[in-house]
Amino acid sequence: MSETAMDRIAKATPPRVARRIKGFSDRTIAWIFVAPTIFLLLAVNIFPLIWTIRLSFTNYRANRPNAELDWVGLRNYQRILNDGDIWQTMQATAHFLFWTLFFQVLIGFALAWLINRKFKGNDLWTTIIVLPMMLSPAVVGNFWTLLYQPQIGLFNNIVAYFTGADPTSFSMIGDVALAPWAIVIVDTWMWTPFVMLICLAGLRSIPDSIYEAAECDRASKWRQFWTITVPMVLPFLMLAVLFRGIENFKMFDLVVQLTGGGPGNTTTLTSIELKREAFEKWRTGYSSAYGIILFVTVFGLASIYVKALNKVKER
Structure with a gap:
């Protein structure tokens, strides 16, 4: 019986890592792979939006970054x-x-x-x-x-x-x-x-x-x-x-x-x-x-x- 690709991957995986992976559910493994992309999207999209909302309540001017920042509310x-x-x-x-x-x-x-x-x-x-x-x-x-x-x-x-x-x-x-x-x-x-x-x-x-x-x-x-x-x-x-x-x-x-x-x-x-x-x-x-x-x-x-x-x- 020929050895499959999954068998070769299982043999190549270090025993310590294999024991840890066996303890994870399929859902957890899926989140491990998806998490880096989610964090990247949060950093690129969500953080600038939150920062913009914060600046909208101030008198901040980008050409005067060292000027005193006042909170002006609405x-x-x-x-x-x-x-x-x-x-x-x-x-x-x-x-x-x-x-x-x-x-x-x-x-x-x-x-x-x-x-x-x-x-x-x-x-x-x-x-x-x-x-x-x-x-x-x-x-x-x-x-x-x-x-x-x-x-x-x-x-x-x-x-x-x-x-x-x-x-x-x-x-x-x-x-x-x-x-x-x-x-x-x-x-x-x-x-x-x-x-x-x-x-x-x-x-x-x-x-x-x-x-x-x-x-x-x-x-x-x-x-x-x-x-x-x-x-x-x-x-x-x-x-x-x-x-x-x-x-x-x-x-x-x-x-x-x-x-x-x-x-x-x-x-x-x-x-x-x-x-x-x-x-x-x-x-x-x-x-x-x-x-x-x-x-x-x-x-x-x-x-x-x-x-x-x-x-x-x-x-």
């Missing part, structure tokens, strides 16, 4: 919640979130539905559509900055033509009214393929037998779409909205690359305002309180949304 939180500029930033972020999610879900689902029909050249077009999400935000920002430039920017000139503006001086990213929409367009162009892939997975998970049964019952294509396709793809759509919503709430690099938060404060999102408070004004305690408020907001909304998602999946 003063930072009160100042943030009573600051009109902060609420304007929240409004700009909500505008960005709503319209990017709306267009990405609408276009992403439409593209997934078309690709799922398996026409000639299906794989080629899928690859071409997915290309934007493979690029880094810095590359996308520089690319679209050129498209928004006066005269040389093709996309910018098209918008100038329809709005009646002078193409030699007009720029979407320099216009107060159009700059937020310029950011929405770029983010939609870049991340619609992500939503499309999730919707495509949902569409291809629907058994063909369901559609065949519906056809036997003489259900029209339109009725099949609303009673079979949409309900069964809805959990996938909601999952895509959750992922993109969390990511867009943290949007920073793409907006800075395109507009820097301007003109004025029209594209100043919460992440950009947080960076300004922390690393330009050096109000570390204040920015820590701001970060905690944003964390609680995102965590609370995501928790409510996940509960709604679970209810939809249970239907």
Whole structure:
């Protein structure tokens, strides 16, 4: 009878170690292997969060580490919640979130539905559509900055033509009214393929037998779409909205690359305002309180949304 790998490991294990391991349950051995990873995650994630919460109750400034640290209590939180500029930033972020999610879900689902029909050249077009999400935000920002430039920017000139503006001086990213929409367009162009892939997975998970049964019952294509396709793809759509919503709430690099938060404060999102408070004004305690408020907001909304998602999946 040949010797197994487990037998060889047992023979190679020192007798003292073997006696100790024999006294452990399977659950204890599992915790021994998992514990280092848990401690690492606690050190990387939990400790900075606790430290940030502590700083949010102080007047600490990172550029003055030796200055006397005063405990200010809830003063930072009160100042943030009573600051009109902060609420304007929240409004700009909500505008960005709503319209990017709306267009990405609408276009992403439409593209997934078309690709799922398996026409000639299906794989080629899928690859071409997915290309934007493979690029880094810095590359996308520089690319679209050129498209928004006066005269040389093709996309910018098209918008100038329809709005009646002078193409030699007009720029979407320099216009107060159009700059937020310029950011929405770029983010939609870049991340619609992500939503499309999730919707495509949902569409291809629907058994063909369901559609065949519906056809036997003489259900029209339109009725099949609303009673079979949409309900069964809805959990996938909601999952895509959750992922993109969390990511867009943290949007920073793409907006800075395109507009820097301007003109004025029209594209100043919460992440950009947080960076300004922390690393330009050096109000570390204040920015820590701001970060905690944003964390609680995102965590609370995501928790409510996940509960709604679970209810939809249970239907």
